[in-house]
Amino acid sequence: MIKTYTLIAFFVCNLSSTCPAYQLIGTATLSEELVAQHYTINANLDAVIVADRTTPTFEYQTYYSAGSADEEEGKQGRLHFLEHIISGTGSREYGKLNQIVIANGGQKNASTAYHYTRFMMRFPKDKFDLAVEIDSGRYYNTVINEEVVEKEKKIILTERSRRVASLNRRIVNYFFGLVYHKKNFEPLGTEAFIKQLDPVDLQDYYENFLRRQKRLVVVIGDVDVDYVLAKLDEAYGNEQIMGELSSKLPTPHYPNYEVLGKRKTHTSKNLLLSRFRKGWYIPELGHRDYAGLLILERILEKPSNSLKSSLVDSGLVKSFSVSINSYKGFGLMTCYAELPHDTSRNTLHAMIRTELERLKSISKSELNAARNQQLTTMYSSFYNRSSMASEFGRAFASANKPLLYPKLIKDIKSIRREDIPRIINQYLMDYNSITHALTVPETKESPPRTFLEYGVMVLACVGLIALLGGLVALLVWGGKKLHQKFSRKANEYVFESDD
Amino acid sequence: MFLKVMISFVLCYVVGVLPAVAEISNHHIFYRQDKRAPVTSIEIVFLGAGSKQEQPSQTGLAVAASKLIQEIAKKHGYMDKLEALGTRLNTSPRTLYHTISIYGLSEHCAESIEIVRDLIYDLEFSESDLRQIKKLMVTDYQNYLRKDPHPLMRNFVVAQTKGIKKLKSLKTLQDLSLKDIRQYYDQLLKTDVVFFKVISSLDSTEVTKLLRPITEERQRGGFVHSLKFPTTDYSVGPSAFVFNANIKSVLCQWLIPCGDISEESTISTLISDVLLDDARGLIHQYFRQELGLVYGPSCKVRWSEGVRYLYIFADPKLHNSEELIVKMSDFIRELSDNPRFWESLKERREILKVSYVHNQTPKRSLDREVSRAIYNRPTRKGGSDSVTDEDVRSFLEKFFISQNMIMVFAGPKDHITGILNTHWPEIEVHEQSTQSLIE
Structure with a gap:
């Protein structure tokens, strides 16, 4: 009997085409006022929706789960180029999209990260139809012609030259080249490669690479959830899902054993301060130990009675920071310091090691303090829709689970003292790290x-x-x-x- | 007194939105409830303290006092106590006020306030603390020079051309005495008006109760808030400042002084919006999209010691720099005759009618309300809608002229002076070392 009803329902839905394709696959309570709902719109598109009526506007962000680190070595820069075209032009004439967005009280932006490409829009609450229209226009009909490519090329080359001029940016690129096994890690592409790109290459890359990536739409703001779902369903519910990727993403193989445990050093004349970066491979966001690592980051970074304060106050370093980031299939916890040339890097290594050893017997109060600070930081993103959307987007790009952020808050609350020494021993050891230093050449006294x-x-x-x-x-x-x-x-x- | 505060606070809260006030009553609470996150942000604002109270020979005093509060909080365990609760402490001096603020979990807010009360009323400064702070500030000054010297450059050139005080000086920093610091802090604690700026998941009654420890013990008779600054009506005419830097681009800034801090700012803000509020901004359209000379130009209205100015920033590559510098300078000078400016102004007026909603977040509306109360500027009835094209034209003709334009460049000195000599041989060029910004 049940089978018969199911069959009838199936035929009714298919014949009338009124049955929505979307499905709720998870919800998470963020706070007293905010609940995140995760839906599947079609096989290639998910959506996270949070109703927040504080301000009569909404944030609309679209994530493609591919970024510059997913591009082939030597051919990096095409995603960033496409990001410029899709965001700037979309399905309209060059320059029209900006005019439409702004005339409707909107704002827009876009960015290419290592593992995702993101398009952001923000509108007054009554412009939801327009947001979906722009988003779907970009997805189905982005215009990639000679005029658009040449205009964006000029802008991208200017942007690139600005980035290349930054020493810190060059050091970061070198470091992530080590992490991703790429000799020349250039997220924006080399100048020669950008110059030779033409509309045909880009159109092909757009159709056969970017459009075949899984996507996530995040909507946060003064919206009606049912209406949002109906509009997304209308735009994407009947999307013809394209086949397998013609050029598949390279299979990630982390960590990079060739450089693991190594200390790389480069020299450069006229350097005011030496630079030091040490990164430990850690599991990706969503792993049960990620919360413990965030607690450790918080302790190393705190402004007083910490590794950071002792290094800065003693003058051994001019600045020191610790950060954690999740990438596709792995994470990195990184210490970065700017130091006078006469500070020994071995001293720095030793001080980091000593602090980590001390933390193996972390006190209950120290753990609670770090927990409270971490929670304060994480809750802050609920005040900012753009940051909140980014948290969903990052979790989607690195682990294909957008609602990991609220889960992480729960994990932070439940982390125990005995987890900390195990986490340090398992991940934060020298043999599991990559170190890179940039300093001045040694002068040999004759x-x-x-x-x-x-x-x-x-x-x-x-x-x-x-x-x-x-x-x-x-x-x-x-x-x-x-x-x-x-x-x-x-x-x-x-x-x-x-x- | 407490009853008075309570009544005014509750009245304002009941009304919903606090009205702009001409004068802020002592211990007034500007408040927004926001339940999206279980956190509370409280700023204690000492109105009248701040860098305005420094003599030119005491430049850096307010910052030094601020850093000392933090340092003592670290040294005497207050910071640890706050951190244990997940609360962040921050102190920050501005031109007309000084804030001590906390941000943390609402459930620990009461304890955090008690700790801050103990800290600010029991503070004892010592010579060794001051020495330590001076050392840290020297590092900070050098970091500013290295990482982001542009605000220092702007303050420096306004100081040189408008006679205001330079904000950072290693010499005056070294001369600061413990007596100066103690005097400043004593005056700060007794500031005539202290008010609070609060965003919290807690309700207003709880917040009022929480703040009682700060208000109960306060004496008065210290700094008094005033918008009056020393007269700055002299100008050295069109000038250019060149900071030598071995880079492959030229960092360019154009400063257009336009009035003082107490004057209404609707027109200057409207013009800066037309020029570069977003991708429809005229500078973005023309210099980035059409000419492709720069990637990320910016345009803002800022104040330095009472002097208001509009500045435009662009960082062309070396080979684009001559074209950009010449075109941008002409663009600024000829703005009132530029038909595209008037078209953009018309378009911007329409945009503002729909885009204002983005500024209705609890934080932004609170910031606006507090800012209105502090600066107490004459407000235009009808806001930017009431500004006519004629008002804008007179403004441009008064301020967007050669005699009022200050150009600031950082990059290869010979290259820049070459451009200036070719196009403006009459202009007064000041070659400066970046070190002079903090000397």
């Missing part, structure tokens, strides 16, 4: 010279001066001869032309 050496130097100088004098005399003589010769020729020429 031993004092003898009288004999000074004598030889004086003789050599005299000889050199005599040789140079001879050369100059020869040149002057030769020059005069040549001058006489060519002056005659020039006069002859003038004479001929006058005739």
Whole structure:
């Protein structure tokens, strides 16, 4: 009997085309006022919706789960180029989209991260139809022609040259080249590669790579959830899902064993301060130990009675920061310092090690303090719709689970003292890290010279001066001869032309 | 007194939106409830304290006092106590006021307030603390120079051309004495008006109760709030400041001084919106989209020691720099005759009618309300809608002229002076070292 009803329902839905394709697959309570709902709109598109009526506007962000680190080495930069075209032009004439968004009281932006490409819009609450229209227009009909490509190329090359000019940006690129096994890690692409891109290449990459990635739409704001779902269903519910990717994402293989446990050093003249970056491979967001690592980051970073304060206050470093980020299939906990050239990097390594050893016997109060601080930080993003949307987007891009952020808040609350030493031993060891330093070249002091050496130097100088004098005399003589010769020729020429 | 505060607070709360006030009553609470997160942010604002109270020979005093509060909080365990609750402490001096603020979990708010009360009323400064702070501030000054010298450059050139005080000086910093700090802090604690700026998941009655420890013990007779600054009506005419830097681009800023802090700012804000509020901004359209000379120009209205100015920033590559500098300077000078400006103004008026809703977040509306109360500027009835094209034209003709334009460049010195000599041989060029910004 049940089977019969199911079959009837199936046929009714298919025939009338009124049955929505979306499905609720999870909800998470963020706070007293905010609840996140996670839906599947079609096989390639998910949506997270949070109704927040504080301000009569809404945030609309679209994430494609591919970013610059997912691009082939030597061909990086195409996603960033497409991001410019999709965000700037979409399905309209060049320049029109900006006009439409702004005339309707909206704002828009876009960015390309290592593992996702993101498009952001913000509108007054009555413009939801327009937001979906722009988003679906961009998805189905982005215009990639000669005019658009040439205009964006100029802008992108300017943007690129600005980034390349930044030493810190170059150091970050080198470090992530080590992390991603890429000799030349250039998220915006090389200048030569960008210059030769044409509309055909980009159209092909758009159709066969970017559009085949899984997407997430995040809507947060003064919206009616049912209406949002109906509009998304209307735009994407009947989408023809394209087949397998023609160029699949490279299979990630982390960590990079070639550099694991190594300490790489580069030198550069005229450097005011040395740079030091140490990153430990850690599990991705969603792993049960991620919360414990966030607690450790908080302790190392706190402004007083911490590794950071002791390093800065003692003058060993000028600045010090610790951060945690989740990437596709892995995470990184990174310490970054700017230090005077005479601070030994070994001292820095030793101080980090000592602090981590101390933290293996973390007190209950220290753990609670770090927990409270971490919660304060995490709750802050609920005040900012754009940050909140980013948290869903990042979790989607790195683990395909957008609602990990609220889960992480729960994990933070339940972390125990005994987890900490295990986490340190498992992840925060030197053999599980990559270190890169940039410093000035070493100057070798030469031993004092003898009288004999000074004598030889004086003789050599005299000889050199005599040789140079001879050369100059020869040149002057030769020059005069040549001058006489060519002056005659020039006069002859003038004479001929006058005739 | 407490009853008076309660009544005014409850009245305002019942009305919903607090009206702009000409004068802020002592211990007034500007408040918004926001239940989206279980956190509370409280700013204690000492109105009248701040960098305005420093003599030119005491530049850095307010910042030093601020840093000392933090340092002592660390040294005497207050910071640890706050951190244990997940509460962040911040202190920050502005030109006309000084804030001590906390941000943390609402459930620990009462305890955090008690700790802050103990800290601010039991503060004892020592010579060694001051020495330590001076050392940290020297590092800070050098970091500013290295990482983001543009605000320092702007303050420096306004100081040089308008006679205001330079905000950072290593010399005056070294000369600061413990006596100066104690005097400043004593005056700060007794500031005539202290008020609160609160966003919290807690309700108003709870917040009022929470703040009692701060208000109960306060004496008065310290700093008094005033918008009056020393007269700054002299100008050195069109000038250019060049900071030598070995980089492959030229960092360019154009400053257009336009009035003082107490004057209404609707027209200057409207013009800066037309020029560069978003991708429809005229500078973005023309210099980025059409000419492709820059990637991320910006345009803002700012104040430095009472002097208001509009500034435009652009960072062209070396080979684009001459074209950009010449075109941008002409663009500024000829703005009132530029038909595209008037079209953009018309378009911007329409945009403002629909985009204002983005500013209705609890934080932004609270900031606006507090700002209105502090600066007490004459407000235009009808806001930017009441500004006519003629008002804008007179403003442009008064301020957007060669004589009032200050150009600031950082990049290869010879390249920049070459451009200036070619196009504006009459202009007064000041070659400066970046170190002079903090000397």
